[in-house]
Amino acid sequence: MTKTYGNSSLLSNITEQERQGLQRLADYSNIKSLPEIWPLAAKRFNDIVVLRDPHAKPEVILTFTQLNQQIQQFAAGLQALGVKALERVSLISDNSPRWFVADQGIMTAGAVDAVRSSQAEREELLFIIANSGSTALVVEDLKTFNKLQERLHELPIQLVVLLSDEASPTDETLKIVNFTQLLEIGAKRSLTPVKQTHDTLATLIYTSGTTGKPKGVMLSHGNLIHQVIVLGTVLQPQPGDIALSILPTWHVYERTVEYFLLSQGCTQIYTNLRFVKQDLKEFKPNYMLGVPRLWESIYEGAQKQFREQPANKQRLINYFLGVSEKYIKAQRVAQGLSLENLNPSLVARLAARIQASALLPLHALGERLVYAKVREATGGRIKQMISGGGALPKHIDNFFEIINVELLQGYGLTETSPVTHVRRSWHNLRGSAGQPISGTETKIVDPETRKPLPTGERGLVLLKGPQIMQGYYQNPEATAKAIDTEGWFDSGDLGWVTPQNDLVLTGRAKDTIVLTNGENIEPQPIEDACLRSPYIDQIMLVGQDRRSLGALIVPNLEALQKWAETQNSEFRIQNSEFKTEVDLESKIVQDLFRQELNREVQNRPGYRPNDRIGLFKLILEPFSIENGMMTQTLKVRRHIVMERYRDLINGMFA
Structure with missing residues (x-):
């Protein structure tokens, strides 16, 4: 059934702030496919710069008019070279304006793109190309093509497009063109419009599976349009606002927020880890997306500057930070936004207001002497920073609140397009993942019985809404496991909801581990490799x-x-107790296990640096059915083990 979002009942229960945000999206309320945005945006924002890559050689600057023209020509070029509606096109590339042109050009031609980084392992990329049934391939450059060329003849690939302007290599079985050549072909041909609806498949984004083979998440135009429309209830950017982009542009989190910000006339600046600190100061962004590790690096940079000050200044800075932390915590209680005190009494609110008032002069002095200077490192014009891809550490949340840089934590998965929950500027409950975005339902159930749990009780998080994927491509078994017959998606996360419907996440029930850099790690293949060691009986x-x-x-x-x-x-x-005479904490034993882990992990196929096991603890009690740490089918109950050894794990990472 086709859904509409602009005037639907999905958007009925929203605040006045959210309603005002939606008014500016009225032009897009009746669109049926994502590419319909760009001709409308070109009319509204024409000569405003939309994409800028200051680190490309030469620098790339595109206006909305130029972007729309390139998208149309890219699409017409694909059609001229034989790409048909609903055919899959693998897009293997990293961040650049040309990635965006290719992504929307493929969709405009009526095709479906299967996306991944050019830095991914060759076998993973070949699996994606084969599994998606792609008939065309768009790659970042000649280097990426060369990595894949030898095996492409085994696949139904007929067309290859280089996003660079390198000379096209000769291949007897493949038609190969570069970016400029494709645009020239498209400029000579009229684009054939392709009828698409909200239910039309738009993209395949491959995510890790428990077997180690990626699963293709099927996202429709309706899934993505829902995100573009509903994100307008959370953020209110103005035409010409600057967004600094550092996350992988093919990743669903960066990708959908880009679609939204650009639909509102924002200018996107591409940066990277090498230049991000410089670009924050030079371009003074209003918006930035990031994973917790990015905010930690900004925090650590500030702490490093503090440590370089004379001892008396360090003491003064630490004094201000201590006072300001008490101030923000009192403010939270007074405003009813303290996770530790969700329903403060009138007396508690009054006491908190009095405390905040008493601390305000010193907090204001800290703002003038310290925090304003720290904000200069972010450019000083941030409206909101949006965090996703993992939970924010409390000290990071506190720090950004103290220096008056608004950090909005969101939540979602590739399978949910991704945003399901996000904190609002007018309801920023620190420590939570925020309230559901419009049209989204949350249900907390017992992980084993699947019976609904009352408000405030921890359980498995189930999600339902217009952003839920269509399923895993050519994998009905995995789809049925993820989405039940009533449309509830199993997030694999554990959490609880507050009386105000804020989601608070407490851990993961399913296997996938998400690091603070946003990398998804599937533990099973790594664990299996480690079990090859004769000294490792069980590992989690x-x-x-x-x-x-x-x-x-x-x-x-x-x-x-x-x-x-x-x-x-x-x-x-x-x-x-366990009849052993070996000191497990001794250096020689620790060195043995470090050597075993390094060898087995690094020797496994598809090893990546993020797979490395940095820390470990040896425990003597085996995981078993009897102690509740294994299921009847002898699978480790990860959330039970995590709870049992919570203090040990926290101490390991301290």
Whole structure:
């Protein structure tokens, strides 16, 4: 059934702030496919710069009019070279204005793009091209093409487009053109309009699976349009506002927010880790998306500057920060926005207001002497920073509130297009993932029985709304496992909701681990590799919302005991409970396990640096059915283990 979002009942229960945001999206309320945005935006914003890459050689600057023209020509060029409606086109490239032109050009031609980074492993890219059934391939440059060329003849690829202007290589079985050549072809041909609806498949985004093979998330035009429309209830950008882009542009989080910001006339500046600090100061962005690790790096940069000050200045800065932390916490209670005190009494609110008033002069002095200077590192014009891809550490949330840079935490998954929840500027409950965006339902259920749980009780988070994917491409079993017959999507996350419907996440029930840099890690293949070591009996990876992976390891005591007998006895001790005489904390034992982990992880196929296990703890109690840490089918109950060893894990990462 086709959904409409502009005037639908999905948007009925919204605040006045949200309603005002929607009014500016009226032009897009009746569109049926995402590419319809760009001709409308070109009329509204014509000569405003939409995309700028200051680090390209030469620098790339496109206006809305030029962007729309290039999208139309790219699409017409694809059609002229034989790409038909609903055919899949693999788009293998990283951030650039040409990526955006290709993405929307493919959709404008009526095709479906399957997207991934050009830095991904060759076997993963070949799997995506094959699994998607792509008949055309768009790659970043000749280097990317060369990585894949040898195996392309085994696949139904007929056309290759280089997004660079490098000379097209000769290939007897493939038609190969570069970016400029394709636009020239498109400029000589009229674009054939393709009828698309909200239910038409728009893109395939491949995400990790428990077997290690990616699953193709099917997102429709309706899924993406819902995000563009509804994000207008959260953010109110103005034409010409600057957005600094650093996340992978093919990733669903960066991608959908880009669609929204550009639909509102914003200018997107492309940056990277090398230039981000410089670009923050030079371009003074109003908006920026990031993962927790990015905000941590800004925080750490400020802390480094603090530490470089003379001792008396350091003491003064720390004093102001301490006072301001008390001030913001009092303000939260007074405003009813404290996660620790969700329903303060009138007396508690009054006391908090009095405390905040008393602390305000010192907080204001800290603002003048310290915080304003810190904000200069962000350019000083931030309206909102939007965080996703993992939970924000409390100290990061506190720091940005203290320096008066508004950080809005959001939540969602590739399968939900992605945004389902986000904190609002007028209801910014720190520590939460925010309230659901319009049209989104949240249900908390018991992870085992699937029975609904009351407000405030922790359980498995289920989601429903217009942004839920159509399913996993050519994988009905995985789709049925993820989405039940009533349309509820199993997020795999554990959490609870407040009486005001804010979602508070507490961990993950399913396997995937998300690091603070936004990388998704599937633990099973790594764990399986580690189990090849004779000294590892059981292992469970941890690291959700951490910088790197860690592990809880149950050692094979018999193998370890035999190994110990060949070593010096000075590190041996008696442990009567588990009948071992090996000191698990001794350096020589720790070195043994470090060596085993490094070898097995790095030798596994498809190894990536993020797969490295940085920290580990050896534990003597095995995971078992009897102690509740394994299911009847002998699968580790990860959330139970996490809860049992919470303090040990926190200590490991401290």
